[in-house]
Each structure stands twice: as structure tokens, then as C-alpha cells.
Amino acid sequence: MTSDPVPPRASSSAPARYVFVSDVHLDEAAPEAQRQFLEFLRSLSARTRALYILGDLFEVWVGDDDTGGARDAVLEALKELTGSGVACFLLHGNRDFLIGGDFCRRTGCQLLPDPVIAELDGERVLLTHGDALCTDDHAYQELRSMVRLPAWQRRFLRLPLADRQLLANEARAGSRAHTARTIPKIMDVNAAAVTAAFKAARVSRIIHGHTHRPAVHDALVEGHSVQRIVLGAWYEQGSFLSYENGQYELRSLPR
Numbered sequence: 001m002t003s004d005p006v007p008p009r010a011s012s013s014a015p016a017r018y019v020f021v022s023d024v025h026l027d028e029a030a031p032e033a034q035r036q037f038l039e040f041l042r043s044l045s046a047r048t049r050a051l052y053i054l055g056d057l058f059e060v061w062v063g064d065d066d067t068g069g070a071r072d073a074v075l076e077a078l079k080e081l082t083g084s085g086v087a088c089f090l091l092h093g094n095r096d097f098l099i100g101g102d103f104c105r106r107t108g109c110q111l112l113p114d115p116v117i118a119e120l121d122g123e124r125v126l127l128t129h130g131d132a133l134c135t136d137d138h139a140y141q142e143l144r145s146m147v148r149l150p151a152w153q154r155r156f157l158r159l160p161l162a163d164r165q166l167l168a169n170e171a172r173a174g175s176r177a178h179t180a181r182t183i184p185k186i187m188d189v190n191a192a193a194v195t196a197a198f199k200a201a202r203v204s205r206i207i208h209g210h211t212h213r214p215a216v217h218d219a220l221v222e223g224h225s226v227q228r229i230v231l232g233a234w235y236e237q238g239s240f241l242s243y244e245n246g247q248y249e250l251r252s253l254p255r
């Protein structure tokens with residue numbers, strides 16, 4: 001089931017600020033990043049109408065039973081945020097595509113399909129994690145189409161938790177090796193895939209993450225001005241985008 005990607009505005013005095021993050025990559029091995037993200041979540045409540053998490057909130061997520069430890073604090077903080085009236089929408093990333101219904105029930109977050117169109121103050125904006133745009137990385141795209149199959153996921157989720165964690169660690173090691181031997185341009189978005197996404201969705205703005213190359217790219221597609229906003233990863237510092245009154249602002253949070 002898909003939820004409406006924009007929460008109804010309770011009144012004209014309700015906050016109209018939207019915040020976007022991606023690639024937080026929360027990991028027990030990086031407590032500083034988690035501390036900063038939890039602080040960031042607490043800073044949102046009063047002024048924000050909706051938070052969009054565009055994938056890879058977690059470094060790894062092998063099923064909704066993979067909680068406990070430091071993760072519970074994240075789930076708790078999200079529940080507090082949604083409980084305070086801030087809508088929280090979530091897209092799957094390539095690390096946490098097994099986030100499911102239990103996670104959503106525990107946190108009040110709503111899972112959206114990828115890609116999805118959100119209408120912000122009347123403008124249709126395409127939101128996506130961004131990995132599907134990296135079409136030059138054939139090895140990755142092949143892996144992606146396999147692990148996104150419902151049958152593959154059902155089989156994987158039937159394995160004991162410890163086995164899933166072990167397999168995920170192996171996959172991460174494989175991913176690190178792939179990244180190390182692949183030239184960086186291959187792992188960026190493909191220009192033709194981006195143009196096709198703008199045209200297929202009939203939008204003039206795309207917001208995504210995944211590539212860890214935060215930037216605002218202005219371009220022309222068939223004579224129309226378009227903009228692609230890329231969110232940064234939280235490995236070394238925080239990164240977020242805020243939108244309010246027609247203004248987008250891409251910001252980093254020093255750690």
C-alpha cells in the first residue's frame with residue numbers, strides 16, 4: 001500500500017517546511033554519526049511538516065527483526081518525531097531495502113515506492129534513492145534486479161537472523177571491493193538515465209542521494225530548465241536539504 005507522499009496541511013498556520021536526507025548509513029560502529037542524526041531529528045519537530053528519508057538510513061538492514069542495541073534509539077527517535085506531528089516518509093536504499101511493515105508500525109514512518117512524485121506547493125518533484133540512475137554500473141544493476149525480486153526477498157527473510165547478518169557482511173565486503181576497482185564515473189548517475197527520468201515523470205526537479213556527491217545541478221532537457229539536487233552522505237558530516245516558500249537549501253552539518 002502506498003501512502004500519499006504529502007501530508008494534508010492542517011491549517012494555513014501549519015509549518016510548510018520540508019526536509020530531505022539520504023544515506024545516513026547508521027551503523028553501531030559509527031556512534032558519532034548516530035548521535036548527530038538523533039540530534040538533527042530532535043531539531044526538526046517544531047518547524048517541520050514532513051521529513052523525507054531517501055534511502056540508506058541504515059548501513060545494513062536484513063529484516064525488521066534486526067533491531068536492538070543502538071538501533072532502538074533510532075526507532076524511538078523516529079516514533080517521537082512522527083508522534084509530534086511531523087510526517088516521516090521513507091524510500092528504500094540499496095542497503096536497507098528490507099525495511100518493512102514492522103519498522104513502519106514501530107516508528108510511524110510511511111514507506112514510499114521508488115521513484116515517487118511529491119507535490120510541494122503545487123510543484124511535482126521526483127524523489128528517488130538514485131541507484132537506479134547509475135546505469136553504467138552493470139554489475140550493480142544486475143545485483144539490484146535480483147535482490148529486489150519479491151521471491152528472492154521472501155527466501156532471504158526465511159533464513160535465521162544470524163545467517164542474514166553474515167550474508168550482509170559478505171555483501172558489504174563485496175561492495176567495498178567493487179567500489180575500489182570501479183572508476184568513480186561508473187558509479188555516478190548516467191546522464192541519459194537522468195534525462196529519461198525527467199521526461200518520463202514530466203518534472204523539472206529530481207531529488208536523490210546514493211552517489212554521495214552532494215550538489216545542485218542545473219541543466220536543460222528539451223529546452224526546459226531542470227534541476228537535480230543530490231543529497232550527501234553522513235559518513236563524515238551531516239547533509240540535508242530544506243524546502244520552504246519556494247526556496248531549496250542544501251546544507252551540511254559539521255560534526
Ligand SMILES: [Mn+2]
Nearest residue numbers: 056093094210
Ligand atoms: Mn545508496
